[in-house]
Amino acid sequence: MAEPVDAAKIELPQGTLDLLILKALSLEPQHGWAISERIRQVSAAALQIPQGSLYPALHRLERRGWIKAKWGESDNNRRAKFYELTRTGRHQLEAETDAWRRLTVAVRLVLEMR
């Protein structure tokens, strides 16, 4: 993705977007816009997903069966497409979170090497 990125913002490493989406959905079903808002808020705006890239990711996850989509009412009474984690999605989230933790620990250990 050759989007221009603000200096203060972090470019997402490959594959992390899926993890973030799964995490954002782990509390409750959300629609697309809410997912991007939540990630932006929680990461103190440091992680900004190019909004466009969210939807291909959502459809890909849906195809894999990690999330499923349902049409429902949004808070402003509009019809919106809500995504929620499936059982396999939840397993996947745990597995990927775990992998991510181990990765970051390992990377930190290497970086802090004296």
Next chain:
Amino acid sequence: MSPADLLTDVLSDLRFRWRALFRRAEVEREMDEELRFHLEREAAKLERRGLDAAEARRQARLEFGGVDRVKEETRDARGVRVLETMLRDLRYAIRGLRARPGFTLAVVATLALGIGANAAMFGIVDRLMFRSLPYLRDPASVNRVYLSYSFRGDRIRNAVLEFRRYCDLAASPSIARSAAYSSADLVIGTGQDAREMHVDIVSGSFFDFFDVHPVIGRFFDATADSARAAPAVVVLGNALWKSRFGGRRDVLGQQLQVGAVNATIIGVAPEGFAGSDETQPASAFLPITAYGESELPGYADNYSWGWLTMIVRRKPGVTVDMASADLTRSYALSWEKEGTLVHDRTPLALAKPEAKAGSLQLLRAPEIDRKSSLILWISGVAAIVLLIACANVANLLLSRAVGRRREVAVRLALGATRRRLISQFLIESLLLALVAALAGAVVGEVGQTVLRKLFLSKGTTMGVLDDPRTILFACVAAVLAGLLTGTAPALQSGRDDLVTALKSGVREGTRQRSRTRSALLLAQGALSVFLLVGAGLFVRSLQHVASIRLGYDVEPLLYVQTGMRGMRLDTAQDLALQARLAAEARTMPGVEAVTQVLTVPLRQMRTYGFSVPGIDSASHLGQFLVQMGTVDYFRTMGTRIIRGRGFDSTDIRGSPRSMVVSAGMAEKLWPGQNALGKCVKVGGDTMPCWTVVGVAENVKASDIVGDDALQYYLSIEQQRPANTGLFVRTHGDATAHAEEIRKRLQALMPGPSYVTVMPMRNIVDGARDSWRMGAIMFLLFGLLALVLAAIGLYSVIAYNVAQRTQELGLRIALGAHARDVLSMVVGEGLRFGLAGIGIGVAIALAVGHWVQPLLYRESAHDPLVFVVVGVVLAVVAVAASAIPASRAIRVDPSIALRAE
């Protein structure tokens, strides 16, 4: 991931893709709505921060990135991109083809003929060459036994052998198990229910070769193979059990008349078990011993009647070569054993008998016969027909592609990639080919009904439509045909220069393209010439075969045979019965003459050893066949007496023994001398003299095209043999009298015994079968090829004329004569024709020597055939171009010049 999770994953994936593919509109609508919702929420958020509505929407879009690009990426994420495109191309192709029904029909019909012809041939070749018997256990370790030995410089080969030989060979140590089988059409049942059906006659060990178990009851086993046991039992085929016995279990123990055997039903074979021939499921299975006992008395004592196919299962670790060597050793022992029984057997050292463990399929036998190699040739011919059909279709597609240049150019201009265009052309031709495959399967089904009559015995059950392998073959052929026909137009569509195409309109194919088309046309012409030459050669061969003087008449003769049931006649009783039948037949108005006979020409051969005073081992001089007849023999058969006399009323029991010899035999035994009055001691030195009283013309007794038989005739009155039959000579065509005679003679038969009547024509036709088959098949495919080539030529010329409407109009406007235009256009067609003839003739001359062995008294380079085919093709070429030419001269210059 657990297996359950994996399964859910796969299922959800499939569900998702399915929806993406087939509910595309809905999925798209939802995506639009979803993205619109996102943008609205984002805009609303920005508005709350103080932007005005329009600016907020603009910012939201900016933030989002290109909506269309996101949509594209989202579509990609659905993972059905390739399929989706193909589906769209497919719909597009279907629309396009439906819009031009004429074109579509022409292409489908052409390909269907080609694919159908090949499917039909494949069904036959597959069964004769590749498939093993259904249910056969471990086919890799099973072989069929083929025998050969030298006789007077020739190598005689046999795929069938005698019962005693089978017993001898079965003792080979490297063989784990062996079985023998034969089959016959026997009358099953009695009275009203009696029907002739296909029956397998098998050794008890036969069933052990298969993975089958009886539905009820039991199979007979190896104990049934002892000639002394000969149990009169029968195993029913599943179909017969269901149709005649309603699938009842109480059939076990019932009696069933099968041929001459009154057998006890002991079991029922399972469904789908066809026995020894998949194409001809057996209605019943009879032990060899029971059948032999009643139909072939003496079968177990001699080495004279080869009628059994022998199969063996090699012991583990035994190679085919080892088994062959082992069987050959057994064969040599068996040969020696035979020598002790038969006077005059060729010594072992000269005969060099050899046994081979070969393929079960006759087409892959060590030495394949004429009919089999014909089948291979004809399959090749069918493949050529398909190639011609493909060339034709490629040409049609090319000319259509020219007509679509504008459409293609427009699509290119609108941004379609060349790859997409190519794939679209291919999808179109594949679609055509697959539709053609369906139509072809139907054509093949019909065609195979014809082929079955030519290639396989009657009562054959096989089909194209119900055989998965053949259907699969048709589909593969179709896909190949689709790729073959679609590639040229597809590649060329990608090569067009965009701007010129848009500017120039539909006229003028590129040079490149017309060269491709000409090449295709030439190939078609050449291949049809090649096939037609083949057809000509085979037709001429058939003519030669049909004109061979057989030494007896065919049309007026009927062969009458008796089938005894519930009783056995000794020789005297049998002869008396035959005499009664002969006397009865003589009283009928349509009957000219009747004789009792021992053998039927082209069907059976009998030999006796004999010695001739003054000649050392006379019967080693050749294979001498014996025939016997009564007083009217030569008049009935139409065999001419050259010198001396035929049998007459003086040749009766007790009077001096009389013999008639064929001219060839007389020449062989007494060259340059008068044969009349010579003495032949039939049976050997110690036997009495038979005096030669006449010399008859030569006859074809064993083989129509082979050498004349060395044949001698004995009087039935004097020799009194067992197992005789009758020949009846009628006025005019015998077939018309057959039923009437059968009824009259049947009335004389005791109890359930019966007579069968067969026209000699059927027997001779059977022997000419392979010649007729070659002629018919080559002619059929040759004509098919010719029609296809004519259509191809016509379409190319017609297309060229259409392209040149303007030019032709101009010529006519400038004063060209209609005749000039006509000869110009026809000349173009003729040039194609002549070039095709040239190439085709060259191919035919080059491969001629391979066809030569299949021809009879016909050179593969017969100039007559080549000239006729050349003229036919030239005429067709002129005719095919004359139609478009006549259209060309009717061009109205004013209209032609204004066109476009």
